[in-house]
Amino acid sequence: MSIAPTPVTKIRAPLAADVITATAEQYGVCIRPFTMEVGDTSTGALRYVGIPCGSTVESVCGPCARKARALRMTQCREGWHMAVEPVDVRRDPSDEQKALLERRADLVSAYQRADAAGDVAADDLREDIRAVDEELHATGVTGRLPHPDGPGAKTAPKRSTRRRQDTPNLPRRRVEKRTVGREYAGGYRPSMFVTLTCDTYGPVREDGTPRDFATYDYRRAARDAVHFASLVDRWWQNLRRVVSWDVQYFATVEPQKRAAPHLHTAIRGSVPHEVIRQVTAATYLQVWWPAHDQLTYGDGCLPVWDGERFVDPDDRRPLTPWGEALEAVEEPAHVARFGAQVHSKGILGGTEEAGRHIGYLTKYLTKSTGEVVTAATGRQREHHERLHAELAVTPCSPRCAVWLLYGVQPLGVTSRTTPGHCKGRAHRRSTLGLPGKRVLVSRRWSGKTVAEHKADRRAFVLSMLEGVGIKPTERDPAQLVWRKLAPGDTNAPPRAHLLMHAISERIRWRAEYDSALLAAGVARPDVSATQPLAA
Known part of the structure; x- marks a missing residue:
């Protein structure tokens, strides 16, 4: 009897580059900065600065993604339970x-x-x-x-703007110019947390896969995913008209196990649960596009470019232009609706529950869509492949090249357009039709943009430092000339040098900030620990 040899594991020492990257992540330094050349017109000096990549995906750059998520959490927290109208x-x-x-x-x-x-x-x-x-x-x-x-x-x-007969009517009221919800006895000003889902396309198992692949309505699932963002916009319009005030929201879009998008949203102010359900049941989106139920062309027979437009490959007949195809539409190509499952909950500001729901809203913001929509079993992979196959032949816009497969010439076609191949994210295997925007924020949510929230954090740190006599050196922006280096520029310093310099600066900034907080007698919050102090 032969005995299999025991594999020998050799433990290698970490590479210097790995140590630098790990240290940079520890101090919140961007691990993949791009290089800018900065010239000072007053002295003529040139220096090279690493600019954070700004990625929101943790697998690409963890420090930048975590900072972006922290800013979004701040934005959500500041706007959710506002007691006064934001100044516009x-x-x-x-x-x-x-x-x-x-x-x-x-x-x-x-x-x-x-x-x-x-x-x-x-x-x-x-x-x-x-x-x-x-x-x-x-x-x-x-x-x-x-x-x-x-x-x-x-x-x-x-x-026609007449409501469909198969949908309940909604009261329509004049929308007041206010965004803050009412205050109840005792000084309570509750807000809402609401979850909306897509309609059912057939029975599914616990892992999100259909019980019967043959009867699952993949066509409607694909079209609902493509038009989900527009359906959400219609829901906000209807809600505002019913409650008669300018409802503000902070929402994120996530995939369910069945790969259908659903919406988690924080709403400022209190709305009765029954009104939420009524508005959801009465909201629909009619897609007035040309019919796209039956393919006119396939892989073996595709339209060809004749120098000016796409024509039939056999009789050279021009395809129907988009405008003419739209004029001939007599009924919607698709009607999107939400599912019957609606979850709504009242939340009080400043409570542990509010903080927990803010974390729940933003939990997937550091992951790419492909990292969220995963398939661990053969059934899940088959389900995703079937959905992707339907999305591949579902037009995503009036400019989508998929329209050529249905004999319609979309807007903006050129000789470089390939019939059936659109670069829109709705057709990607990794996204499965999920909208590009993961965060949806109304304009008057917090009265600030993300850049302004970031500026507030920086101003807070600077004020703390000035309180103990520390004033970071800043150059006059008018004296600086910035230039992004082209790929392969021999003047660009190695990335390791940029990271080492940034780590050194971050250590100094953190020490200065800790001394400022110690003088003020407060503990250092983790969110501000890695906040840049100088431009």
């Missing part, structure tokens, strides 16, 4: 915002010219416009920006 003050546009808008205007003009000429550069220009829009919103700009395709891009035939 509009700032004057900054020079940076004006410059970005000028750049956007130039890009839109170039995009419209390229789109009209059928130039393949139109897609790249559209991506540039989207990137500028993200920069504008990051600077604090709110509201919708003009659509790149012009004023007629969003127009659609007028539809």
Whole structure:
């Protein structure tokens, strides 16, 4: 009888890079910063600064993700049980915002010219416009920006606004200009925690998989997921009209075990549970899109580009343009509704229960959608594959390339468009149709943006330091010129150097802050322990 040899385990010493990364995470330093070159116009000196990546996914950068979650928790806490109306003050546009808008205007003009000429550069220009829009919103700009395709891009035939006969009516009242809920006897001002789910698509097991794959309604599940965000918007509209005041909310979208999205939301003010249930039962979303129940083209036979538009591969007949297909619609292609399961609960501010629900609201914010939607068994994997297969042939927008499979030419097609292949996140295997925005916050929730909450934290730390005579050295922003280094730039210092410098700064900042708190006689909160003190 032979005896199997015992495997030999060799314990290796950690690499220096691993030690640096672990230490950086311990002190809350971004582990994957990008490098900026900073020039001082007054002295002519150049230095290189590591800028935090700002990732919200812990598996990508734990320190940045945890800071982002802490800011969201602060935002949720400050707005949930407000006793006074938030002050809405509009700032004057900054020079940076004006410059970005000028750049956007130039890009839109170039995009419209390229789109009209059928130039393949139109897609790249559209991506540039989207990137500028993200920069504008990051600077604090709110509201919708003009659509790149012009004023007629969003127009659609007028539809009847009469409510469906299969849905209960709702009272419609004038919405008052207040966001704070009423105060009850004894000084109590309760708020709400509400959970909304999608409708049922068939019986499921405890692991979220269907009892019968053949009868599970994957088509309706896919369409509900694609239009879930719009359905939620309609719910807020209906709730405000019924309760007659401007309800404010902080909500997060998460997947259930069956991979259907559901909504957890904190609502400022108290709403009767019966009203919550009535509004949910009466809320629906009609999707007035061309019918997309039966595929016109498949893998072996796809529309082709003739130089100006997509045509049938056999008879060269042009596909129906989006506008004409929309004009011919006589009934909604889909009607989305919430499920009957509605959970609502009253919460008092400042209680342990309120803190526990804030943690519950934000528990998945440091995970990517793919890390939340997991499959541990063969049945779960099969369920996800079937849902993804349906999402792959479900159009996600009027610009979706999937429309070409149904004989409809969507908006913005070019020679680079591939029939049936859309880059929208609704078609990705890792997301299974979940909306891109994980956090939904109303404009008057806390009266502040996330950037303003971050500035408040920094101002608090600086005030504590100034109280004990410590004033961090700050340079005049007007004297600094920032430049992002291109990939492969030989002047860029190694990442390890940036991390070591940031760790050294963080140790000094923490020591200064601890001494300030010791002088004030208070304990140091963990949230502020890693707050940067200097620009």
